Amino acid sequence: MSRYLDGRNTSFWIGVQPTDISTVQYNELPRVSGDFEKNRTYTDDETITEKRESKDSVLTSTSVSGDFTVNLRLADNYMKLRQGALQAYDSTPVAITAAMTYTHSTTTLAGADFSALLSGDHFGVVLDTGETKIVRATADGTGTDILIAGLDADATITNVKADKYTSDDNAIPFMLQKRTKGTDGVDGPDKTYYRTFTGVEVLQYTLTLASESILQEAYTLTGLTLQEGSDLPTQGSDITYDAEQVLGSVKGVNGIWFNGSKRNCFAQSFDLSIDNQGTESKALGQEGACFISYGDPMITGNVSVYMLKSQPYEFHDLTDSQVVFPFAVELKDAASGKILVVSGECKATTIDAAPETGAQVTNMALKFVGNVSFTYV
Numbered sequence: 001m002s003r004y005l006d007g008r009n010t011s012f013w014i015g016v017q018p019t020d021i022s023t024v025q026y027n028e029l030p031r032v033s034g035d036f037e038k039n040r041t042y043t044d045d046e047t048i049t050e051k052r053e054s055k056d057s058v059l060t061s062t063s064v065s066g067d068f069t070v071n072l073r074l075a076d077n078y079m080k081l082r083q084g085a086l087q088a089y090d091s092t093p094v095a096i097t098a099a100m101t102y103t104h105s106t107t108t109l110a111g112a113d114f115s116a117l118l119s120g121d122h123f124g125v126v127l128d129t130g131e132t133k134i135v136r137a138t139a140d141g142t143g144t145d146i147l148i149a150g151l152d153a154d155a156t157i158t159n160v161k162a163d164k165y166t167s168d169d170n171a172i173p174f175m176l177q178k179r180t181k182g183t184d185g186v187d188g189p190d191k192t193y194y195r196t197f198t199g200v201e202v203l204q205y206t207l208t209l210a211s212e213s214i215l216q217e218a219y220t221l222t223g224l225t226l227q228e229g230s231d232l233p234t235q236g237s238d239i240t241y242d243a244e245q246v247l248g249s250v251k252g253v254n255g256i257w258f259n260g261s262k263r264n265c266f267a268q269s270f271d272l273s274i275d276n277q278g279t280e281s282k283a284l285g286q287e288g289a290c291f292i293s294y295g296d297p298m299i300t301g302n303v304s305v306y307m308l309k310s311q312p313y314e315f316h317d318l319t320d321s322q323v324v325f326p327f328a329v330e331l332k333d334a335a336s337g338k339i340l341v342v343s344g345e346c347k348a349t350t351i352d353a354a355p356e357t358g359a360q361v362t363n364m365a366l367k368f369v370g371n372v373s374f375t376y377v
Contacts, residue, residue, distance in 0.1 A: 009181045012036065012068070013238070016080055017173040017198060024175045025236040027077030029068065030243065032216065036066030036176055036197065038226045038288070062287045063280055064197055064223035071246040072207070072215035074331070074338040074376075077239065079165075081219060082374050084172040085205035085274050087294075088165035092116070094123060100157035107138065107147050109157060114141025122257075122328060122341040123162035124377035127155055132377065134330050134341060136257060150262055163376040167274075167297060174200040176223065196233055199224030201292050203278035207342065209329065210269045215247040222280060225288050245335040254339065257328035258305070259318070268304040268361055270329060272342060274372070275299075301327075301346065301366040306359050315362045319348040324369050344372035 013026035040062050045055035070078070100111035102125075109125070117123060121137045125148075135150035176197045184191040204220035227233060256267045277295030280288070308314060318325060328343035346366040353362040 005180060005182060011179050013177040013179060014077075014081070014200075015175050015236075015239075017175045017200075021175060021198065022234040023236045025239050026175070026177060027080075027239050027241065029077070029081075029176075030070065032069045032071055034066060034068035034219075036068070036178065036200075036221060036223075037064075038197075039063050039065060061282070064200070064226060064288045065221060067218065067220050069216055069218045072217050072252070072331070073244050073246060074333040074336065074340055075241055075244050077241055078217075079376065080172070080174075081202060082205070082217075083165050084174065084202040085219070085276070086165055086167040086372065086374060087170050087172065087276065087297075088168050088374075089170050091163050091165050094160065094162045094164075096160040097158065100125075100160070102148070102151055102155040102157055104151065104154050107149065108145050109135075109148050109160075110145035111157075112160070113143045114146035114160075115143055117141040117146055117160075117162075120326060120343075120345070121162065121164065122330075122343055122373075122375050123160060124339060125151075125155075125157045126159035126161070128158055132337070132339065134254070134262075134339060134377065136260070136262075136326075136328070138260070149260060161377055164373055165375075166371045166373045167299070168371075169294075171201055171292070171294070173198070174202075174221075176200045176221065192232070193230045194232055195230065196227040197223040197225070198227060199289075199292070201278065203276050203292075205274040207272040209249060209253060209267075209271065211249055213249050215249060215252050215331070222278060222292060223288070224290070224292070244333055244338070247331060247333060251334045252331055254330040254332040257326065257330065257343070259314075259325045259327075262330075266305055266308070268306065270301065270303045272301045272329075272372075273299070299344070299368040299372050301368065302364070303327075303366060304361050304363045307353065307362050315348065315364060316351060316353070319351045319364070322347055327366065327368075339377040341375040341377070342372070343375065344368040345370050 012029040014029045015024045015026040042057040043060040096112045098112040102109045124132045135148040139147040178195040180193045200223035206218040208216045255262045275298040283290035331340045346368045348364045349367045350365040
């Protein structure tokens with residue numbers, strides 16, 4: 001029997017770090033690629049002596065960090081990682097159950113207290129047929145009604161729901177654990193070895209949506225320390241979940257909202273990047289960082305859209321005037337029915353539209369202004 005481990009025997013697990021780390025509960029973090037490790041920097045001793053001898057190397061720096069690429073799923077265990085990327089506070093879910101009516105001629109949804117919803121919010125409405133549609137508030141809600149966009153006919157609504165996380169300044173530390181299956185000694189019984197890192201935070205996040213591709217997320221993570229020992233530490237029980245289907249571009253992208261209205265299938269690709277401008281702060285006698293600090297987040301995106309025949313210069317006009325306009329991507333897990341809306345206000349900073357053969361495609365760089373939100377329905 002081989003004495004060498006298969007790399008697929010290593011799995012990664014992550015959980016929000018509690019005050020008492022012996023109670024942390026881990027979720028498995030399935031990955032496409034990536035690793036997380038204690039990285040070391042050695043410096044050669046260059047002391048000169050009369051003897052021509054190779055000198056020792058000194059450990060002069062360490063960091064705890066890694067990068068992961070994962071296929072996009074809307075399972076609950078990824079929600080906390082996205083919350084960490086946003087540094088968002090816990091959301092205040094909106095849940096309204098009432099007999100509501102939507103009148104398309106006035107774009108008014110009436111029949112309940114909508115004061116918790118603000119202009120620009122995306123939320124789900126459940127039609128009396130049972131179908132869930134995403135709409136956008138075009139004005140602040142009142143105690144009796146709200147103006148919305150996203151429906152194209154009169155409708156009876158039975159439920160309104162949303163769970164919104166907005167970018168803020170609440171650093172969320174995680175525990176990250178590598179687990180490798182091996183044996184206890186030569187040909188001994190099966191055993192799992194552990195390597196556990198504390199104070200792990202999300203410094204960068206990228207969401208990539210491309211035509212004819214599985215949708216993906218990438219995380220750059222940095223931590224503080226590596227716990228000693230490879231035996232099972234005292235910790236809470238693992239959280240089990242069903243790995244829902246991966247979101248592919250065909251069935252995953254439910255729609256793209258541009259400049260306040262939903263445009264079905266008008267984008268060729270889109271990516272969103274959140275750079276929290278994080279840095280590791282070093283200290284004497286401390287391996288790794290003693291704390292992680294942040295600057296203002298740099299939130300950008302790139303989108304390739306087909307030029308519209310009815311408004312062929314709409315995208316150019318937005319760039320020329322440098323107006324701030326709403327942009328959102330609506331993603332749906334066909335298996336579970338869960339929906340994620342990524343939304344924010346942005347400017348188009350550059351535009352490139354070469355007159356190619358076939359449909360003309362406009363490539364735009366977007367700079368998000370203010371907050372970015374992840375809304376789960």
